[in-house]
Amino acid sequence: MQKADNIKKWIRILLCFFICLQMFPPILVLDVTSLRHFLIALFDIVAIGVVIYYCFWKKKNILSSSIFTKNPLILIWLLLIIYMGISISWAINPIESLAVWNRWILIFLAMIISIGFMLKDNHAMKNLIICTLVIATINVLSCIICYYAFDVHISQRNNLKLNGFYGNKNIFAVALLFKLPFLYYAFLRFKKFIRYYSLFLIFAISFCLVILSTRSSFIGLFLQLALLAFYGIFYKIKSRNISIVLKHSSLYLLICVVGITGFILGDAFLKYNFNHYSKTETNNYSIEARVSSIAEGNSKGRLLIWKNTSEIIKQSPLIGYGVGNHKLAIMKVECAKKHDYVVSDHAHNDFLEMFSELGIFGFLLYVSTYLVFVIMALRQMFRYSHLQHRLLALVALSLILTYANDALFNFPLERADCQIYLVLAVAILIANHIRNSKTEQKPLSKSVLISISLILIGCFSIETMHCQSSILQKKRIHQHNGDTSIRYTPEDWLNKMPFLPNIDESTKPIAVNTAERFATAGNYRKAIDILLKDSSNPYYSLREYRLANYYNKIGNKNDSAAYWAKRCIEMKPLCYSPVRVLVNIAGKKGDSRKQLDLINSYLEKYQLEPLAWEDKIVILQRLKKDQEALETIRKAKEYMPRNSKIKKLEEKLIK
Numbered sequence: 001m002q003k004a005d006n007i008k009k010w011i012r013i014l015l016c017f018f019i020c021l022q023m024f025p026p027i028l029v030l031d032v033t034s035l036r037h038f039l040i041a042l043f044d045i046v047a048i049g050v051v052i053y054y055c056f057w058k059k060k061n062i063l064s065s066s067i068f069t070k071n072p073l074i075l076i077w078l079l080l081i082i083y084m085g086i087s088i089s090w091a092i093n094p095i096e097s098l099a100v101w102n103r104w105i106l107i108f109l110a111m112i113i114s115i116g117f118m119l120k121d122n123h124a125m126k127n128l129i130i131c132t133l134v135i136a137t138i139n140v141l142s143c144i145i146c147y148y149a150f151d152v153h154i155s156q157r158n159n160l161k162l163n164g165f166y167g168n169k170n171i172f173a174v175a176l177l178f179k180l181p182f183l184y185y186a187f188l189r190f191k192k193f194i195r196y197y198s199l200f201l202i203f204a205i206s207f208c209l210v211i212l213s214t215r216s217s218f219i220g221l222f223l224q225l226a227l228l229a230f231y232g233i234f235y236k237i238k239s240r241n242i243s244i245v246l247k248h249s250s251l252y253l254l255i256c257v258v259g260i261t262g263f264i265l266g267d268a269f270l271k272y273n274f275n276h277y278s279k280t281e282t283n284n285y286s287i288e289a290r291v292s293s294i295a296e297g298n299s300k301g302r303l304l305i306w307k308n309t310s311e312i313i314k315q316s317p318l319i320g321y322g323v324g325n326h327k328l329a330i331m332k333v334e335c336a337k338k339h340d341y342v343v344s345d346h347a348h349n350d351f352l353e354m355f356s357e358l359g360i361f362g363f364l365l366y367v368s369t370y371l372v373f374v375i376m377a378l379r380q381m382f383r384y385s386h387l388q389h390r391l392l393a394l395v396a397l398s399l400i401l402t403y404a405n406d407a408l409f410n411f412p413l414e415r416a417d418c419q420i421y422l423v424l425a426v427a428i429l430i431a432n433h434i435r436n437s438k439t440e441q442k443p444l445s446k447s448v449l450i451s452i453s454l455i456l457i458g459c460f461s462i463e464t465m466h467c468q469s470s471i472l473q474k475k476r477i478h479q480h481n482g483d484t485s486i487r488y489t490p491e492d493w494l495n496k497m498p499f500l501p502n503i504d505e506s507t508k509p510i511a512v513n514t515a516e517r518f519a520t521a522g523n524y525r526k527a528i529d530i531l532l533k534d535s536s537n538p539y540y541s542l543r544e545y546r547l548a549n550y551y552n553k554i555g556n557k558n559d560s561a562a563y564w565a566k567r568c569i570e571m572k573p574l575c576y577s578p579v580r581v582l583v584n585i586a587g588k589k590g591d592s593r594k595q596l597d598l599i600n601s602y603l604e605k606y607q608l609e610p611l612a613w614e615d616k617i618v619i620l621q622r623l624k625k626d627q628e629a630l631e632t633i634r635k636a637k638e639y640m641p642r643n644s645k646i647k648k649l650e651e652k653l654i655k
Contacts, residue, residue, distance in 0.1 A: 010050050011121045026165075030474035030477065031473075035470070041459060044459070049453075052449055063116040063443070064443060066440070073429070081105060087362070088101060091324070092325045093502070095500055096501055097325060099324065099501045111430075117427075129185065132179050132183065136204075143212065156285050173217035174214075176209060177406075180202060187251070206258075207265060210269070220402050228394075306347065308333045309352045312333055315332075326353045326356045327344075327345040330347070345507050380436070400425050466500065468498055469501055476493060489521075512531065515531050515546060527550050544578070548565035574606045610640055617636070
């Protein structure tokens, strides 16, 4: 009995750690998701260590073979992950594919482990509920406090600072949404303090979602409440016992009323603060404003990204570009349409992103995980006899609907905070299924456990490198910005940076950042050598520009500089920086006419680049063509009336 209790103690500790790891602040890392994926890897390796210990030394089984057998959802997930691994063979960047695939494996193993834990401990859900109450309380308090601390009530734009511990307010909003199904369960299953406090948190979270003003979270909230209302009405229809109707259906509808009330009062709260404190003329964060801006926002943002994603899907519809390589493939389309080096590293729709990476077969596998999940959840909700098991299915379905809604507009596949709840949703559903299937739970063989542990050691090592890289990237930025406490030499950056990943969180090649350190130190030849060896991102034209710029800095490599500048222009015709290199080369030769021809040719394609106008004006002034310079200033002001540098050039010329 004591041994069993010890197992359950470890299970509860590990599950609590798993759901609470979303609260770890990203102090040392550049990318918050890097730290949290590392913590997921840590959870996996410690958990499998506990499983092996009890299996080999205590002769107690935690993981059952029934998790894999006669379980279509887990089998589809496994098939999807295997196919992802195969896709590495045709990926644009196999190293990035390996890094992303590694995270998929960690998430899948976390699912398996969590299923086993929930089957072993019938009270695991209670511990998750208690952790959720604590985390939700912290989330709500941080949202309200930061609303005033960051003067959001005065300046609506400061709304972007409401990110909690999640790095982004969109992630914060969906993290709040994921808490709600657990709170629904707590209200329906528990009594006294937990029941009433969970109802208060349902109100508070709905209230905070309006403050965060993320449109996808509005949809997610009403999907959850619609599901609850539907299930409450189902009770009323199916049951002939009036006491059961009053006891159950009324509770579901009460949750809906409380959630809607919190939502409405949140909007009233925003309007009150806007009317009394805001310095802006238009309230852009009310419910009406956010809903009315959906079409405009999507047309300028997501719809354009979806269109570009569709274009690359058409180019490789069968096999895609390899797992984790959407961020590279999209550049083939976007680079030619943008004047800067900012690109969309995600499709803002996981379904389209999976299609672009894995082709039609991978896309169908991914969609199948949702379909099978929903079918299983609905069967459990309407067929299981025990109320607790039906409610667990309801929780799981609410979680997956929230996840799917976010997947339509954002990229939860990339976000460890969302992956936590995907794992828990699958674990709750599958454990519920196995517990009610009455199948014999045979333990996994020791050879399978050893194989899983060896895989985990490799995955943990890879994720450790990923986290180490994120730490070093943050240090590099700090050093670049003048932090004298960091004294790494360019050679240190070259030697310390792990080989994985080879692109940073913004898809820029790590080699570009490393080469910049050598260039800053004046060692342009070493910087060039590093860039010439790099092939991590063939569509990221910044590499070509840097090569052109570094060759130009050397002084006797005009032909090489011109070659790479032209390569960059071919990839990114609206970008002025490579054109400026050619302008500089022509200036060295004293060919002012060539300089003007290059600038004029560029301005015919893109007129909103202030540097191009400034360079043209300066050249005309140097040639004593003051009248033509003034005419150029007039044209520039038509396109950029508020540009301060052009105004200063005009004042200087007039004087």
